[in-house]
Amino acid sequence: MARHEGRGMASVNYPIGMNLGGDPSQALIHSNPDGKFTVALSAIDLGQGMKQVSRQIAAETLGVPIEDVYVDTADSDTGPHDMGSFASRGTHRMGNAIIVAAREARGVLLEAAAEELEVNAADLVTDGRGNIHVRGAPSRSITVKATAQAAQFKQGKTIAGRGIFLIPLSAVDAETGEMNPNTAFAHACLVADVCVDDETGEVEVLRMTSAYELGRVINPRMVEQQLVGGAWMGISHALYETPEPYYPNPEHGPRDFNEYLMPGPGDIAPYHVTVLERPAPDGPFGGKGPGEMCANPVLPAIANAVYNAVGVRVDELPITPEKILRGLKANGGVKPGPRRGGPVNWR
Amino acid sequence: MAKLPLQFRLNGSDRATFVDPASNLLDTLRRGLGDFGPKYGCGQGTCGVCTVLVDGEPQLACLTLAVSCEGRQIETTSGMADGPNLHPLQDAFMDHFAAQCGFCTPGMLTAARALLAKNPQPSREEVVEAISGNICRCTGYEPIIAAILAAANAPGARRA
Numbered sequence A: 001m002a003r004h005e006g007r008g009m010a011s012v013n014y015p016i017g018m019n020l021g022g023d024p025s026q027a028l029i030h031s032n033p034d035g036k037f038t039v040a041l042s043a044i045d046l047g048q049g050m051k052q053v054s055r056q057i058a059a060e061t062l063g064v065p066i067e068d069v070y071v072d073t074a075d076s077d078t079g080p081h082d083m084g085s086f087a088s089r090g091t092h093r094m095g096n097a098i099i100v101a102a103r104e105a106r107g108v109l110l111e112a113a114a115e116e117l118e119v120n121a122a123d124l125v126t127d128g129r130g131n132i133h134v135r136g137a138p139s140r141s142i143t144v145k146a147t148a149q150a151a152q153f154k155q156g157k158t159i160a161g162r163g164i165f166l167i168p169l170s171a172v173d174a175e176t177g178e179m180n181p182n183t184a185f186a187h188a189c190l191v192a193d194v195c196v197d198d199e200t201g202e203v204e205v206l207r208m209t210s211a212y213e214l215g216r217v218i219n220p221r222m223v224e225q226q227l228v229g230g231a232w233m234g235i236s237h238a239l240y241e242t243p244e245p246y247y248p249n250p251e252h253g254p255r256d257f258n259e260y261l262m263p264g265p266g267d268i269a270p271y272h273v274t275v276l277e278r279p280a281p282d283g284p285f286g287g288k289g290p291g292e293m294c295a296n297p298v299l300p301a302i303a304n305a306v307y308n309a310v311g312v313r314v315d316e317l318p319i320t321p322e323k324i325l326r327g328l329k330a331n332g333g334v335k336p337g338p339r340r341g342g343p344v345n346w347r
Numbered sequence B: 001m002a003k004l005p006l007q008f009r010l011n012g013s014d015r016a017t018f019v020d021p022a023s024n025l026l027d028t029l030r031r032g033l034g035d036f037g038p039k040y041g042c043g044q045g046t047c048g049v050c051t052v053l054v055d056g057e058p059q060l061a062c063l064t065l066a067v068s069c070e071g072r073q074i075e076t077t078s079g080m081a082d083g084p085n086l087h088p089l090q091d092a093f094m095d096h097f098a099a100q101c102g103f104c105t106p107g108m109l110t111a112a113r114a115l116l117a118k119n120p121q122p123s124r125e126e127v128v129e130a131i132s133g134n135i136c137r138c139t140g141y142e143p144i145i146a147a148i149l150a151a152a153n154a155p156g157a158r159r160a
């Protein structure tokens, strides 16, 4: 019996969103008489942080404090239309829609403030702390709250904005079938180091190291959080989760993660992520978003690492001990690949 | 079937209710007493989100017969904060981004609370062991482990 270490790599070019039918998102923003803003969306936050990112994008564009923005994703029946939270599209698609809506709302806000201050709206700026003032003359100012109240009760204006982000559907070339369903690509590369036990077929992930390029990172802590959690999911898909075995028949198989295996808190490996930012020209403030690609490269990297460790190429997930042992038998034993260096040098 | 009277202390207050003899503690807390701190995940003892403290011991409320709690002290996450002041574990969970969807959070907090009450300076392995009955689908566990270790070193962490 012996344990064999191996290293595998994988890289991913990940398309953000999917442009089937244009992949539109809408956002509506309005102010309340207390000078706070509500952003209505139909995309939901599953815990990935979309609400927070939406709030940041809206506050930044409106020029108001983040505390004064509320993001409402309550009801897709009554909210503006959205394709949904999938395909890692949240930050990019909804963020862009929010920027359009917030720009329009900001325009009305400044017009209302201009009317109160008796100046030209083009001369007004916001300080991001709840005030609007004449450029270069901070004393000639009015609060966002007073402006919202004047608009509501005196001027009869709605401080509101509508936003949609739509990429026109890409036509399919009749000759070649070629089309371009993508707008923004995010990129990553991941190295997995594993140890394979040739007697039990068990795979232990020793460490993982990755670099992710996600455009401008709008909320660094949430990006890190998603990347770490998603990598765990990748390990889970690669090595654990399956409704098999079907013994004695499929009805007895596990149906969900209460019944099948997932890595627990004792099975996690040290993971080092480096995030690179190359702002996307069409992203909200340059953002693309991590999403599904947090997990994607983990699977092929682990499969490659297993191959490197013992020479068994498993091409069906998950990579279970049973498959490894069958592979070892078919190969007539362990056939390790070339060793590639020592531990990855963490900064 | 006739309902049975049941009394216990919930987060420091005396509570009385009537329960079906077969009802579990989770149902009694959530539907009977309106304490939505403990969550319903699997209802079969595998996910840990329903974890509550019964006389200080972590217990799966979905597998606990309500009537077995007569006269006991039940504690849930609803009673963790002291007015506006969060429990150090709650603060640490926020600081370490230890929740994404947050569904596992009540169970994780309760498991951690039970651990720190008994073992104020746990090792990483002891933390892992303490939360090994709780499934988290989002975080990859690392931020949760980091939060519990940090809370152990924070002042007031042992407050029950």
Ligand code: FES
Pocket (backbone or CB within 6 Å): B039, B040, B041, B042, B043, B044, B045, B046, B047, B048, B049, B050, B051, B060, B061, B062, B063
């Ligand atoms: S609901 Fe009790 S363990 Fe899942």
Ligand code: FES
Pocket (backbone or CB within 6 Å): A047, B098, B099, B100, B101, B102, B103, B104, B105, B135, B136, B137, B138, B139
């Ligand atoms: S935060 Fe979603 S299950 Fe733990």
